Amino acid sequence: MRMPKCNSRIGSVMLIIVLAAFGCKGDTPTAPTDPVTVSRCGLGPMPISTTGPPFCSTAAPQCPQTRPPEAQTLISLATCVFRRGEVGCEPVLMPGCPRASLAPIMTLVNPNRDAAHPCTAGGELQIVASATTDGGATIRWSAHEWDSVTCAVVGPEIASSTGIDGPCCEKVIDIYFPAGKFTARFAIRTDWQP
Amino acid sequence: MNLKYRMIVLAALFALTFAIGITQLSANNSLNDLGYNCALDDSAIAWYNGGTGEYADIYQGEAISDGDSWNNYTVLDLTQVGSSGSNDQVNSYDGYYGFTGWLGIADPFPQNSCVYGPAQVVYWNTQLNRSYLDSGSYSLTNKQHVACQELGHAFSLAHQYTPDTCMRDTGALDAPHPNAHDAQVLGCTYNPGASYILLHDQWLAPDQSVYSSGGYYRLLYQLDGNLVLYRVSDGQPVWASGTVGTTPGVVSMQSDGNFVIYDANSTPVWASNTAGKPRSYLMVQQGRVAIYSAGCAELWAKPQ
Numbered sequence: 119m120r121m122p123k124c125n126s127r128i129g130s131v132m133l134i135i136v137l138a139a140f141g142c143k144g145d146t147p148t149a150p151t152d153p154v155t156v157s158r159c160g161l162g163p164m165p166i167s168t169t170g171p172p173f174c175s176t177a178a179p180q181c182p183q184t185r186p187p188e189a190q191t192l193i194s195l196a197t198c199v200f201r202r203g204e205v206g207c208e209p210v211l212m213p214g215c216p217r218a219s220l221a222p223i224m225t226l227v228n229p230n231r232d233a234a235h236p237c238t239a240g241g242e243l244q245i246v247a248s249a250t251t252d253g254g255a256t257i258r259w260s261a262h263e264w265d266s267v268t269c270a271v272v273g274p275e276i277a278s279s280t281g282i283d284g285p286c287c288e289k290v291i292d293i294y295f296p297a298g299k300f301t302a303r304f305a306i307r308t309d310w311q312p
Numbered sequence: 313m314n315l316k317y318r319m320i321v322l323a324a325l326f327a328l329t330f331a332i333g334i335t336q337l338s339a340n341n342s343l344n345d346l347g348y349n350c351a352l353d354d355s356a357i358a359w360y361n362g363g364t365g366e367y368a369d370i371y372q373g374e375a376i377s378d379g380d381s382w383n384n385y386t387v388l389d390l391t392q393v394g395s396s397g398s399n400d401q402v403n404s405y406d407g408y409y410g411f412t413g414w415l416g417i418a419d420p421f422p423q424n425s426c427v428y429g430p431a432q433v434v435y436w437n438t439q440l441n442r443s444y445l446d447s448g449s450y451s452l453t454n455k456q457h458v459a460c461q462e463l464g465h466a467f468s469l470a471h472q473y474t475p476d477t478c479m480r481d482t483g484a485l486d487a488p489h490p491n492a493h494d495a496q497v498l499g500c501t502y503n504p505g506a507s508y509i510l511l512h513d514q515w516l517a518p519d520q521s522v523y524s525s526g527g528y529y530r531l532l533y534q535l536d537g538n539l540v541l542y543r544v545s546d547g548q549p550v551w552a553s554g555t556v557g558t559t560p561g562v563v564s565m566q567s568d569g570n571f572v573i574y575d576a577n578s579t580p581v582w583a584s585n586t587a588g589k590p591r592s593y594l595m596v597q598q599g600r601v602a603i604y605s606a607g608c609a610e611l612w613a614k615p616q
Contacts, residue, residue: 264483
């Protein structure tokens with residue numbers, strides 16, 4: 119019996135084994151599983167979230183001015199998700215002030231929720247960002263994906279890390295959830311204040 | 313690939329999955345054990361309900377008022393305060409935060425970093441995103457589950473794999489309460505010095521008792537020699553040692569890990585048979601009594 123040709127790239131080793139055993143029956147082409155990263159620097163002052171509570175009233179971002187060595191680093195986080203068939207989404211700032219370290223844990227929506235994929239949440243994502251002495255940031259993330267039909271955890275933990283080299287920079291990272299066929303996008307941006 | 317080979321591969325896969333599942337089931341779901349030293353100072357935590365409308369009620373139930381709330385079901389001793397704060401506190405909010413991709417978020421505020429360092433978190437915020445939750449697609453149970461889960465994170469818990477808890481790693485969002493495993497881990501995280509704990513080398517004399525957190529259950533060493541766990545609300549016994557008729561002596565949580573009833577002649581009349589685990593302790597929980605090792609493993613529990 120010949121294997122049908124797969125048109126999916128699957129990030130989970132287990133999923134690959136299953137597909138190798140039974141053939142691939144993916145209904146749509148899927149996005150790459152490796153994080154897609156976009157970096158840029160030389161940015162102006164970081165925007166401050168206007169949503170709340172909690173509201174931010176104390177941040178005073180100074181980019182693109184040169185950061186003095188003793189300055190406090192500010193890190194902001196913006197997130198969004200987009201589903202299969204969509205090309206992207208515009209990250210929305212997390213409420214509250216930017217600060218020197220972040221470690222939020224998020225319960226993600228299931229953006230493909232419908233009668234056939236009834237689970238209310240799509241996964242969990244934790245992002246840990248900490249300022250470095252040069253005004254940049256280290257970034258780590260880990261995620262669990264939940265099957266959109268059974269709601270059970272599926273696949274291995276998705277985890278990786280990266281960094282931002284200095285102030286007034288932004289890194290946008292896409293994390294693909296292969297079973298649910300959606301992407302979580304987050305943007306980490308650096309700035310500073312006296 | 314022939315069919316026989318595929319079946320061998322699948323059998324190996326399922327064996328691997330099962331092995332991983334066993335590992336996960338036995339895993340401690342403390343954020344501290346996962347490398348995040350995010351626990352607040354102790355189990356006495358100030359909590360601010362900044363929720364509005366329906367979400368104020370949801371938070372209130374999950375944190376404080378429900379019988380199986382974090383406050384009533386676990387070692388946590390939440391004190392509700394009237395304003396947000398940053399001193400050993402959890403602040404809970406809801407809002408229209410936009411299409412952020414998250415239903416709920418738990419956000420720690422460390423003095424420096426709560427990653428791979430000493431416990432430095434001074435407060436947490438939890439937020440429920442009404443931009444999604446008010447869309448009509450989410451039931452009250454879903455909303456309660458998310459609130460329960462974000463609060464659980466703020467109390468230092470990660471996801472886990474035992475059933476029937478809002479901390480379970482699942483997208484169903486249908487279990488808006490902690491379970492015994494969560495209670496156990498929190499008991500270990502926040503130093504088991506509370507009144508519902510019988511530490512090693514502690515004991516009960518006849519007619520003495522230990523109450524569960526919130527006073528919902530009572531473990532009483534009766535004058536008739538029986539050790540009985542009662543539900544306080546209606547006085548119904550939930551479990552008994554079956555030693556009625558013995559002359560009461562002492563009930564001892566021994567330093568060797570064994571929980572033993574001795575009669576008045578110092579003769580053991582009943583034991584949990586958990587010796588060999590030094591520094592274990594006994595915890596009176598909601599509807600059960602259990603013994604945990606110093607490393608938080610459950611050694612014995614009644615009713616099962």
